Amino acid sequence: MKKKIMLGIIALSGLSMMTSCNHSSVSNDVLVIGMECNYQPFNWTTSKNTEDTLPIDKTNEFADGYDIAIAKYLSQDLKKEVVIKRLEWGSLIPSLNNDEINMILAGMTDTHERRESIDFTDPYLTSDLAFLIKTSDVDESLGTKEKPMSYDELLNLFDGKSLVCQSNVVGDDFIETYFVHNKQNKAIRHSPAQATYPLAANDVLGGISFAMPAELPVVEAMTNLNKNELRVLYCDYKGFLSSEDQNGLSVSIGVKKGNSELKEELNASLAKLSAEERSSMMAKAATRSSESAL
Structure with a gap:
């Protein structure tokens, strides 16, 4: 999952419930969410206004992605207004601790180091590691879901x-750590x-690279670039990834230390969302990402 840096601007959501965020501190009555809006397929900026997007404040652009889908779900389930602030990756935790936001929903992994400064909810996405390959490069009997x-x-x-x-994703680190x-x-x-998964997938499709590691929903979505020539290569990643790196395949919502009220609310809401629903939401976001990036 995501671990480094991107861009920053303040954004306002439009779920049919709208609010401003001119104050310097926030309460749990509003979900003030920090994310980058520049990390596909979790969150990115688009010019299209659709049912999957939220408007970015004071621009003609919109935010899309899996995190946006989760933000919409939480807003509807908890019946709370949502404000999205687009911040640099390195500003997310400081902004949370300075009460500029009350949630980080940005493809962030719950790590021991981060737990020293903030709290985390239960994961809102847990995935498997897989590889995107060209169908013609590997026998169809190899790397199947069953084997x-x-x-x-x-x-x-x-x-x-x-x-x-x-x-800037863990899959890129895995290449170096476990394969190079x-x-x-x-x-x-x-x-x-x-810069994006679709561009990396295009390298595989064009024969520039042999394979691309990523979370399974991402790999499945990237096969939509060319269903006849790309496929998923499944692997027994639990046999070689460290427990910490396996944890890197999960993402959680960051909340300020001590904000147990919001953490419990978010966990209760996320518990209603099945693993199948989450995977479907990610697959749809990754598919939209592939369609918009190439």
Whole structure:
């Protein structure tokens, strides 16, 4: 999931419930959400006004993505107004602790280091690791959902080839940690990271790179770029990812330390949303991302 930096502007949602955010502190009566609006497929900016988007304050642009879908769901379920602030990644936690926002909904992973300064809800998305590959490059019997590839099999398959991912996400780190610096001395290369998943997927489609690691809903959505030529390669990632890196495949909502009231409300609302519904929401967001990015 996401871990570094992007852009910043203040944005206002329009769920049929609207509010301003001119004050310097916020209460739990309003969901004041910090995100980047520049990290596909979790959140990004678009010029299209659709049922999946929210308007960005004082611009003619709109925000879309999985985080926006979750924000809409929480607003409707909790019957609370929503304000979205678009902030740089590095400003999210300081803004939360300074009471400029009361939630971080930005594809953020719950880590021990971050828990020292903020609290987290239960995950609002937990996924599996998979790879996007060209159908013609790998036998259809390999890397299936029923028989995922082991780490050794992946290393043998990727030997002499290059892997690519979107920049500033854990999948890009996984390439370096588990494949480039593998202990079997396989010659696996790391292609320059792309700005978005769709652009990385296009590298795979064009034969520039052999495979792209990402969360399963993202990989499934990227196959929509060309269903005849791209497919999912499943892997037994629990056999080689560390527990910390497995945790990196989950994202949670950040709240200010001690704000147990909001944390409990959010957890109760998220508990009503099934894993299937969450995966569907992510797949739809990733599909819209692929359609808008190329």
